[in-house]
Amino acid sequence: MSSSDRPAAFADTRALRACWHPVAFADALTDRPLHADLLGEPLVLWRGPGGRPRAMSDLCVHRGTALSLGWVDGAELVCAYHGWRYGPDGRCVAIPQLEDPGRVPAKARVAAYQAQERYGLIWVALEEPRWPLPEVPELEDSTWAVVPAGPYRWECDAGRQVENFTDFGHFPWVHPGLLGDPSRPVVPRHEVRTEGHVLHYSIVRPEAENSEEFPVFGNEQAGPPERRSRYELHLPYTIALRLGWGGERGMVYFFASQPLSADRCTGYVMIGRNYNLDQPDQVIQEFEDTIFGQDQVVVESQRPERVPFDLAAELHLKFDAVAVAYRKAMRSLGLAAPVPIGAPAD
Numbered sequence: 059m060s061s062s063d064r065p066a067a068f069a070d071t072r073a074l075r076a077c078w079h080p081v082a083f084a085d086a087l088t089d090r091p092l093h094a095d096l097l098g099e100p101l102v103l104w105r106g107p108g109g110r111p112r113a114m115s116d117l118c119v120h121r122g123t124a125l126s127l128g129w130v131d132g133a134e135l136v137c138a139y140h141g142w143r144y145g146p147d148g149r150c151v152a153i154p155q156l157e158d159p160g161r162v163p164a165k166a167r168v169a170a171y172q173a174q175e176r177y178g179l180i181w182v183a184l185e186e187p188r189w190p191l192p193e194v195p196e197l198e199d200s201t202w203a204v205v206p207a208g209p210y211r212w213e214c215d216a217g218r219q220v221e222n223f224t225d226f227g228h229f230p231w232v233h234p235g236l237l238g239d240p241s242r243p244v245v246p247r248h249e250v251r252t253e254g255h256v257l258h259y260s261i262v263r264p265e266a267e268n269s270e271e272f273p274v275f276g277n278e279q280a281g282p283p284e285r286r287s288r289y290e291l292h293l294p295y296t297i298a299l300r301l302g303w304g305g306e307r308g309m310v311y312f313f314a315s316q317p318l319s320a321d322r323c324t325g326y327v328m329i330g331r332n333y334n335l336d337q338p339d340q341v342i343q344e345f346e347d348t349i350f351g352q353d354q355v356v357v358e359s360q361r362p363e364r365v366p367f368d369l370a371a372e373l374h375l376k377f378d379a380v381a382v383a384y385r386k387a388m389r390s391l392g393l394a395a396p397v398p399i400g401a402p403a404d
């Protein structure tokens with residue numbers, strides 16, 4: 059079989075159902091239901107008693123109306139079209155058109171999914187999740203300031219967005235003066251250690267100094283630069299990046315990408331720091347908007363729009379070690395698999 063008719067390997071949307079994914083910033087989910095897309099499934103998110111997040115299919119079983127058009131009433135979600143009421147387990151509990159509204163047929167239910175709120179995000183798993191969320195205690199420590207950035211909605215798969223976040227070679231070219239210096243394009247040596255579904259690697263950053271426009275880093279305050287970045291890439295699409303500045307000052311970048319469908323995604327960033335606590339959020343947010351805007355143009359131009367997980371599909375050099383390890387691990391864990399030619403992209 060020649061390489062051209064070897065089936066390409068892509069993220070397996072069925073396998074991804076058994077993973078936690080971010081679906082919204084927690085602040086965006088108020089007392090009204092909210093629509094979200096996850097792996098091609100339309101979801102309605104809402105808060106039940108005590109503010110607990112709930113996730114269900116966003117299709118009313120009666121006529122397919124979006125339940126996210128409805129409203130929350132106590133522990134129930136009410137459809138906007140004919141007022142059918144749903145409990146948090148997805149079962150319809152009342153049909154107002156019936157003489158006895160409680161005589162609900164057993165078939166009147168929609169799928170309900172596991173949901174939780176953590177790190178300022180709402181997370182959903184469409185099937186029993188294989189792994190828990192990463193532990194990032196800094197984001198839950200009241201002595202740290204945490205700033206959200208995004209959401210960044212891109213026309214590519216979540217894998218392309220994650221790989222861009224982990225790609226060192228592009229910093230001087232796409233982010234000159236902000237994350238890289240075009241006169242120092244060599245990627246520092248780094249090695250990737252894969253443990254289960256987590257890739258660990260670290261690098262001494264080659265990036266430029268703080269710019270005047272975006273003074274977001276702790277460089278100057280920390281004395282001699284020992285600017286080590288420690289990454290944890292939690293498969294499939296979550297990254298915890300810890301930046302050290304050689305002293306007590308620390309910064310955490312937490313990034314998670316929501317696979318809306320096979321070729322669209324939304325990225326969420328939570329940035330924690332234990333210095334400059336009074337700096338307005340806007341400084342970091344505008345910096346992130348600039349960086350993600352620079353990346354988006356490049357990444358949305360990539361073809362295919364989805365990361366090809368077959369190592370022969372693109373050209374990898376030694377400094378692409380993270381991309382290689384990511385592709386190997388995604389395949390060995392069954393999160394990416396060959397797709398038969400002609401099969402739909404889900």
Ligand code: FES
Binds near residue numbers: 118121
């Ligand atoms: S479509 Fe939802 S109650 Fe009729």
Ligand SMILES: [Fe+2]
Binds near residue numbers: 223228232
């Ligand atoms: Fe970038």
